[in-house]
Amino acid sequence: MLVTSSIPVSVTLLALAPRAWGKTTTKAVVLFGDSYTDQSRQHSIANGSFPGKDYQEVFPPADTAADGGVQWPWYLGLYGNYTIWNYATGGAVCSNVLTPLSGEPDVIGGQTDWFIQDHVSNNGTKHQKLDMDPAEFVVIIYVGTNDVGLNSFVTDNQSATVSLADLAGCQLQTLRNLYALGARRFIVNSMIPLQLTRLYANISAPTIYYPSPPHDGVVWNKRIFNFVHTMNTLLKNGVDALSQEWQGSATVDMFNTYGLFEDMYNDPTKWFNGSIPANVTGHCHQCPDANDFRQCGIGDCTLAERDSYMFWDELHPSEQTGRNLAREMWAKLTGSSNY
Ligand SMILES: *[C@@H]1O[C@H](CO)[C@@H](O)[C@H](O)[C@H]1NC(C)=O
Ligand SMILES: *[C@@H]1O[C@H](CO)[C@@H](O)[C@H](O)[C@H]1NC(C)=O
Ligand SMILES: *[C@@H]1O[C@H](CO)[C@@H](O)[C@H](O)[C@H]1NC(C)=O
Ligand SMILES: *[C@@H]1O[C@H](CO)[C@@H](O)[C@H](O)[C@H]1NC(C)=O
Ligand SMILES: *[C@@H]1O[C@H](CO)[C@@H](O)[C@H](O)[C@H]1NC(C)=O
Ligand SMILES: *[C@@H]1O[C@H](CO)[C@@H](O)[C@H](O)[C@H]1NC(C)=O
Ligand SMILES: *[C@@H]1O[C@H](CO)[C@@H](O)[C@H](O)[C@H]1NC(C)=O
Numbered sequence: 001m002l003v004t005s006s007i008p009v010s011v012t013l014l015a016l017a018p019r020a021w022g023k024t025t026t027k028a029v030v031l032f033g034d035s036y037t038d039q040s041r042q043h044s045i046a047n048g049s050f051p052g053k054d055y056q057e058v059f060p061p062a063d064t065a066a067d068g069g070v071q072w073p074w075y076l077g078l079y080g081n082y083t084i085w086n087y088a089t090g091g092a093v094c095s096n097v098l099t100p101l102s103g104e105p106d107v108i109g110g111q112t113d114w115f116i117q118d119h120v121s122n123n124g125t126k127h128q129k130l131d132m133d134p135a136e137f138v139v140i141i142y143v144g145t146n147d148v149g150l151n152s153f154v155t156d157n158q159s160a161t162v163s164l165a166d167l168a169g170c171q172l173q174t175l176r177n178l179y180a181l182g183a184r185r186f187i188v189n190s191m192i193p194l195q196l197t198r199l200y201a202n203i204s205a206p207t208i209y210y211p212s213p214p215h216d217g218v219v220w221n222k223r224i225f226n227f228v229h230t231m232n233t234l235l236k237n238g239v240d241a242l243s244q245e246w247q248g249s250a251t252v253d254m255f256n257t258y259g260l261f262e263d264m265y266n267d268p269t270k271w272f273n274g275s276i277p278a279n280v281t282g283h284c285h286q287c288p289d290a291n292d293f294r295q296c297g298i299g300d301c302t303l304a305e306r307d308s309y310m311f312w313d314e315l316h317p318s319e320q321t322g323r324n325l326a327r328e329m330w331a332k333l334t335g336s337s338n339y
Contacts, residue, residue, distance in 0.1 A: 026333050028083040028137040030115060030183070031073050032107045032174070035066035035090035035316060036192075037142050039074065042090030042104060053117040057086060066090055068285055068312040072322030072329075079330040085118065087111040093147040094170035098162050101151055107143050108174045120181055130182035138333060139178055141171055142189035142257070145315075148227040150210055154200070154220055164227060168234035175242060179250060186252040187332070188239050190232045192261045193225075198283060198314040200224040206290035207314045232258055253332075256339040260328055264310055264321065271324050274308030276301075283311040284318060 031037050040058035044051045065071035077084040089111060092104040105111050121129045147167045151157045175186050194200045199209050202221035206212060236254055243252050264271045268278030284306050286299035301309065307320040317325075331337035 025136055026080065026082060026138055026185075028085060028132060029073065029076060029080075029333075030085040030137055030139045031088050031142065032111045032115075032140070033088035033142040033189075034092045034146055035088075036145060037071060037073060037086065037088035038090040038092075039063075039065050039071045039086055039088075041086075041088065042092075045089070045104065051114070053114075055114070066312070066316045067319045067322050068306065068316075069319040070322075071319075072326045075323050075326035076329050079326055080333060082333075085115070087114045088142070091146060092143065093152075094143050094167060094174065098166050098170060099147050099152050099158060101146055107141060108170050108177065112174065112177060115178070116181065123181075128181070134182055134184035137183070138185045138187060139175075139183050140187045140189060140255070140329070141174060143171065144191045144228075144231055145194060148191075148224070148231065149194075150199075153227055154223055155215075164230050165234060168231055168238055171235060172238040172242060175252060179246070184250040186250065187255050187329075188235055188252070189255045189257045190235060190259075191228045192257050192317070193265070194228050195221050195225045196261070196265055196280075197311060208287040208290050208293060208296060209314055211290040228258070255329060255332055255337075257325070260325065260339045261310075261317075261321075264324060268310065272308050272310065272320055274301075274306055274320070275304040276308045278308050278310075280310040282309065283313050284309045285313040287313075 035042065040063045041051045041055070043063050044055070044058065059074070060069055071086075073084045073086045073088075076082060087105075089104045091102045092106055092111065093099045093101055094107045096103055096106045096109060105114070116123045119131050121127075121131065144167065146152065148154060148164070153164070171188060175188070178186070195202075199207050200220055202218045204215060204217035206214070239252050239254050246252060265280045268280045272278035272280075284301040285296065287293065287296040288298050289295045306318065309318045310321050312318040328337050328339050332339060
């Protein structure tokens with residue numbers, strides 16, 4: 001499924017100045033990832049209405065994303081007046097070959113195929129053509145939480161021959177594949193401080209995502225910290241190397257999601273604006289009995305309180321965290337972000 005051939009695309013590429021985010025006109029953003037980005041694709045798959053070519057995302061009230069509401073790419077589109085092509089799918093990993101979990105369309109495979117179906121005519125031939133100007137769209141990859149998480153590295157369920165280096169390598173290979181399809185502007189989001197989520201906190205009590213068997217919260221907490229930091233270092237180094245290699249023909253940069261989340265955690269009042277004091281340790285959505293998902297929702301925060309929370313549930317950032325991410329990403333795309 002890897003696209004390895006380098007197919008010539010439009011000559012307008014040569015006019016692209018490297019790293020000149022501020023000088024380009026961004027009209028569209030293409031996103032790949034998991035439930036931290038998905039609006040409704042996974043639900044559509046579960047629904048039997050497979051999200052194929054020209055898929056229309058489903059928004060609240062018809063369907064809610066894993067942040068309890070509208071997911072951040074929609075806000076990014078609103079803030080920057082960008083057309084959003086969101087291929088992220090809840091439960092996805094970078095590669096189902098490396099870390100097969102629930103088999104959702106993966107970033108390097110099924111999600112890239114959707115992009116091809118929507119935007120590349122004569123794929124794989126010498127007449128291949130991209131339907132967007134490479135200078136006018138940015139690709140964002142934001143994945144890794146499931147790759148290293150439950151039923152994978154954190155629980156030692158990964159294949160004996162797969163390492164974190166392979167997971168980072170998959171993200172970089174995806175960039176190469178998209179480059180071969182004609183994309184020229186890329187952002188890789190670093191992984192968030194997963195040790196701050198309830199699921200990976202140093203607490204051993206069961207959660208809805210891992211009701212049993214009992215686990216050692218302190219061990220998980222240290223493992224996830226290690227995985228996230230190692231992944232982010234591998235991604236940063238890989239992105240720097242690609243940037244060197246592509247000098248003059250493409251731009252690729254990290255977005256420091258980790259740093260943004262740390263800042264939200266350390267200075268909550270600056271970022272959260274619901275009706276109660278900012279809360280970065282708890283979460284709005286409650287499941288009072290970890291063994292009974294039917295009780296989820298009992299004890300949730302109110303709509304007015306929601307934007308006070310950094311996290312929606314035991315694993316997912318909240319909608320307000322998503323707005324913050326969207327605002328900072330918009331700043332990044334217009335050349336003025338610290339992240
Ligand atoms: C689920 O299926 C129904 C009927 O096809 C559709 O209207 C709805 O939008 C679907 N939900 C999602 C999230 O795709
Ligand atoms: C938003 O983008 C569309 C399409 O690129 C463009 O036609 C329109 O003028 C833009 N609106 C604003 C307010 O910039
Ligand atoms: C695009 O072309 C490549 C190379 O021929 C092929 O491997 C891939 O499956 C094609 N993807 C789609 C979505 O047609
Ligand atoms: C993960 O590994 C544990 C311990 O070996 C095993 O009990 C469990 O079934 C595995 N889970 C999956 C999804 O493979
Ligand atoms: C668990 O985390 C809390 C808060 O981050 C910290 O104060 C405590 O020292 C940690 N305990 C262990 C055993 O790591
Ligand atoms: C919090 O701020 C966001 C903008 O970041 C705004 O859209 C939202 O409505 C605000 N929430 C509340 C409860 O005021
Ligand atoms: C944060 O929210 C949780 C609910 O998940 C609550 O139990 C906790 O007391 C709150 N913390 C603060 C400091 O308000």
